[in-house]
Amino acid sequence: MKSKLSTAIPVAALLLGLALSPAQAAPGADARFKTIYTKEWKWRVAEQLARGEEERGVSPSFARVDAPTQEARRVYWEGILKELDGIKPGELSPGERVNFAVYRAQIAALLDAQRFREYEQPVNADSAFWTDVTFGARRPFARIEDYRNYLKQLAALPGYFAQETDNMRAGLARGFTPPRVTLLGRDVALASIAEAKTPQEVVFFTPFKTMPASIPATEQEALRSQAAAVIREQVQPAYARVLAFFRNEYVPKARATLAAESMPGGKAYYQSKIVEYTTTHLTAEQIHAIGLAEMAKIRAEMLDTMKKAGFQGDLPAFLQFLRTDPQFYAKTPQELLMRAAWIAKKFDAKADQYFGYLPRRRFAILPVPDDQAPFYTAGRGGPGAYWVNTWNLPARALYSLPALTLHESAPGHAFQMPVAQEQKGVPHFRRAYISAFGEGWALYSERLGTEMGIYETPYEHFGMLSYQAWRASRLVVDTGIHAKGWTREQAQAYLMENTALARHEVETEVDRYISWPGQALSYYLGQMAIQEGRAKAEKALGAKFDIRNFHDTVLQLGSVPLPVLQQRIDQFIAEGGKSPYL
Template identity: 70%
Template sequence: MKKVSAALLASLAAACVLQAPPLYAATANPADARLRTIYETEWKWRLQQRQEDEEDDTNGIRANLPKVDAATQLARQRYWENVLKQLDGVAANKLSPAEQVNFAVYRSQVAALVANQRFREYEKPLNADSAFWSNMTYEARKPFRTKKDYTNYIAQLNDVPRYFGEQVVNMRAGLARGFTPPKVTLAGRDASLKVVAEAKPEDTAFYQPFKAMPATIPAEEQAALRAAALQAIKDKVIPAHAQLLAFMRDEYVPKSTVNLAAESLPDGKAYYQSKIVEFTTTDLSADQIHQIGLAEMAKIRAEMAQVMKEVKFDGDLPAFLTFLRTDPRFYAKTPEELLMRAAWIAKKFDGKAERYFGRLPRSRFAIIPVPPEQAPYYTSGRGGPGVYLVNTYNLPARALYSLPALTLHESAPGHAFQMPVALEQKGRPAFRNAYISAYGEGWALYAERLGTEMGIYETPYEVFGMLSYQAWRASRLVVDTGIHAKGWTREQAQRYLMENTALSQHEVETEVDRYISWPGQALSYYLGEMAIVEARKKAEAALGDKFDIRPFHDTVLELGSVPLPVLKARIDRFIAEGGKGPYGAES
């Protein structure tokens, strides 16, 4: 299988160093035209496949759920393999600088899609963190503005039995070849199915869009839409969840693999390496990443020791971690307190943003609690366009000293800031809005470190919370590779996190299960942050007094999700242009 390599990405991205025309200007270049034909045709097809959401008059709310049956999946594989062949016929060295960047991003993206199809990832459509059925509730949170939005959504609800049925067939195929999440990571994950299976239609998340409908829809039409939604939920959605719940309890979980390592799965070594390539956009091996993690952990522990001296703690690191985990001063008493503290931190950022960023996103975000049916096994927070989810479940596990770092990561200037900046760029091919984990998670982790410069951390304990989060991500390099390539046990991974971070026992358990069931994703964060930090250091050294943090940040964010070699090359161009930002005088 031909994967996009780091060396290829670097060579393709090298054009970013050149003095380029406006990034997305149209050209008459025949190579550009050929590439555009390939990615525009494929993207249109991908939208038809329901592999992506389209921003149109339906707000991405369409009248059907995607087809996921095996025949459709094989057809997708063949289609993307053909796209790769077409890309091999593009003269990359003749592309304009802007299209060379597009080529590097697009080929990496399609190569990952092909790998997922070849390894039949669709036969494992769940992990300890999320699943195809829980992901459906996000559709109900989209903005509903027109009657068409509602009629399309009702059609989706009626399509749930077909969609769930195809997923179950795929999951049975995965069971037959031992390709499942490890059984230990699935315990209790059917709770979100049980909530729906036993609920009244009007109490489910699926009915939420119908509780407050736009006044532009006449009252009698609203009533008809509500009735149709309740009927669909009652007759289709709830029974489908009940059947899936029985399948999970009686067949899937009992027969799931007991092995933890991705390398123990079918064609495991190649499979895990494909996840490394996908999530890090590098060709690093598991051994190399493991060693990087160990080295970075040593540096962070030295920083932790300095904070312990500052607070005059009389004891070693394990004793300090126990103190942080058990002293009630560090924990909120109510969910509302946790949410309000998160909001306060987010507003502190707003007051400092203009000194660090030349261009701010137009999009704002809400701060809301994680839905209760997901919260027990969900991360501490999650952010994206328009939302910062804060987990208020099990408050003794949600340390306030870690909340500033969490907020910077998930809200602003992290995910709820970075993603809208990218989405608001004009004239960029639609595929560029797809998320690349190494870039997106790397930026969000960099945002946590940036909080020290911005004055967000007000106490040494909050600084330690940031360092604990840095250690958490660096330790993932050790733990993920340890589990999936070096035979680590679940207990060994949990112990490593407990000994090296201030995470609570509950967080450690849910996080380790997430790494076990989602190979490679945990590697994105720290390797991505390292790339941004190294690029910044290079720019600071080269530009000296000319270096301005605002155009640097604007340059990184304007680029959007890209493989790490493309990011590095773009900062080389930033240096060559004398530190000029993408927005000129506005940066």
């Protein structure tokens, strides 16, 4: 029997412009499509919304984000969408048909963001423009040109911040802000820079502390002197201005309501976020029902695992035991980091049994910076890095660390993203990250850990199930908050009752869902699509099914809408389950 998700996806595929039935490619259709996306990508690079293939190193400036520029982008993408709608997907060659489905969905999401003026809310409980700009400042640069460009970038920072602050004021005037409760305490990162006693204490000075030996010592000293001056005279005052605005004006006047549907154009806005983050056209009501059904299944697994652990008592007592017993928590940040590294190496021993193609890009395991850690997730991964939050160790359960590591490092984000980037002959826009696919894959990776033997105790297996419940409960909580009138306390209680997450993590996660509508829906729906596709392939192919070929087929796609993924799995089956690299 089909799930509600799989039933909905063919409809989504049609709406995303994907022709599911075979068709004869029309002469010239591919060329017309390529002309459109090539032109738009060059414009995107010129707007500094993307980096050109030949671009290397540090940019000397920031992209403009002021209202007239944003309106011009809306008009431009609206024109691109009209051009795309003049192409019949069925007339494209098979490869370009996939590209069209990915690209049209991408342009539609970018246009929706402009139509709803999302740029007027460049902050949420998870991140903000003033934290985003710090990530490039945490390691040395390779060339002297990078340092010079970096100094120019720092000098441009006040103007960029002024544009973002103007956008926030415009959003504030029309009630388009995160809920006030999710912003409390989020001024820590601003204060750490604005109120630092010396420029050398500021994160932006980090690249100047250790510089390449290829730069002469006298030049190094000159660059350090220039950096100190620009940080003291321009960067810190810019942070101080935003800090004062945030504390005295923005937070006090931010909206008191929680639901996205209570914002201007809220119902349509929330549905646009559902489409963007799930790549389906499911409704909030349908997603809520899926979440409840999946939670019931996972809860049954949790009870069974609790019995295997030999615990005498009910689930609430077991959750309390897991949250409070010292055996489940690291004593030092170094211990947590070392345990994460050990788990990552356990995957390496199994990798070639489950994947034919292994990415060249490796990843480091790093602690989340102190200025961001209090409101940061437990971990985050991507190309080259797996960030582990070592702040508040009593909230970082060791029994959840294997699932977290598989999700954020390998075979999750720090594995999947490099595989996508290493594919040859793929248009630039295919490098973009699609949350339903990327987060769905990372969550699937957690489940895959069971087959790979990563979870060695019932507690670690329960940690994986708790994470599964956490993501399934997001379907319930996100739609509950944004479409069904749930309170913050109601959402927190639901996570406390159905997962083993620590209270601190529950509170930060719920605030993230409240201030970032729809993003939390990506994970479980994406995982369901991959699991359903795999089950279908296993049944159809029987003894010919090779898990390595299946995983390579899924990952070779890069990030795609879920309908495209399902179509590719159908093709994989039709071709007899062969490797995509043959």
